[in-house]
Amino acid sequence: MGLTITVLGCSGTWASADSGCSGYLVSDGTTKIWIDCGPGSLSALQQHCSLEELDALVVSHSHPDHCMELPVLRNALKYGLHIERLPLYAPRDVLRLLELLVGSQGIAPSFTPRMIGDRSRVEIGTLALSFSRTDHPVETLAVRVEPVGGGPVLAYSADTGPGWVPSRLGDDIDLAFIEATLLAAEVQEAEAVHLTARQAGAAAKEAGVRRLVITHVPPTGDPEAHRLEAEEAFGAPVELARPHTTYEVDATP
Ligand SMILES: [Zn+2]
Numbered sequence: 001m002g003l004t005i006t007v008l009g010c011s012g013t014w015a016s017a018d019s020g021c022s023g024y025l026v027s028d029g030t031t032k033i034w035i036d037c038g039p040g041s042l043s044a045l046q047q048h049c050s051l052e053e054l055d056a057l058v059v060s061h062s063h064p065d066h067c068m069e070l071p072v073l074r075n076a077l078k079y080g081l082h083i084e085r086l087p088l089y090a091p092r093d094v095l096r097l098l099e100l101l102v103g104s105q106g107i108a109p110s111f112t113p114r115m116i117g118d119r120s121r122v123e124i125g126t127l128a129l130s131f132s133r134t135d136h137p138v139e140t141l142a143v144r145v146e147p148v149g150g151g152p153v154l155a156y157s158a159d160t161g162p163g164w165v166p167s168r169l170g171d172d173i174d175l176a177f178i179e180a181t182l183l184a185a186e187v188q189e190a191e192a193v194h195l196t197a198r199q200a201g202a203a204a205k206e207a208g209v210r211r212l213v214i215t216h217v218p219p220t221g222d223p224e225a226h227r228l229e230a231e232e233a234f235g236a237p238v239e240l241a242r243p244h245t246t247y248e249v250d251a252t253p
């Protein structure tokens, strides 16, 4: 089985009627990694993977739409399933926030916390992950995922403004999930803490991304308008992240 990413939630900033907030399941058939656990993603995850099967959870940043299932997941691990030492890779803010929510004795033994930052590289099972700090008000980490030893390359921007570009994760990205929270007409593009769809498409093109999926469109947005704006800048077809949809990451031929 090749590398895949399944959308557990892709609604930006708050949940919509048909999607929870950011959450993704990345798998190569052997290793299963949950990336971001925004509200609603714990329920969605269990339609694709049991909590016992998870090898790790990675959280990009401390904004609630990316991490607020953490204390609820801890309930499941501690009181229901008696799972211990789930590796939790996250920036310092996220680990502090979780400690605040569950108490300093509360993280262990459910989780094994592993602090990550800009340029961290880790291997989780058969997958290699590397991180890059984005342009966002709190420490936020975009991530590159690929099989240990090489293969198709997946990139996920997490949340970012235009001061970060996907090429920081390399110039050989096969599939990128890039946030496209805004439309160019709505904002002063240089000042936003998120990307417009135009910026997402242009940055992906600049990085030589082969296939682009945009995500984090808020419930008040018109997803098709975001897709069209990104597509024009990318110069090739752009797809929308859709809940419960699995995207295959194919290696460059
Ligand atoms: Zn967000």
Ligand SMILES: [Zn+2]
Residues within 6 Å of the ligand: 061, 063, 136, 159
């Ligand atoms: Zn954010």
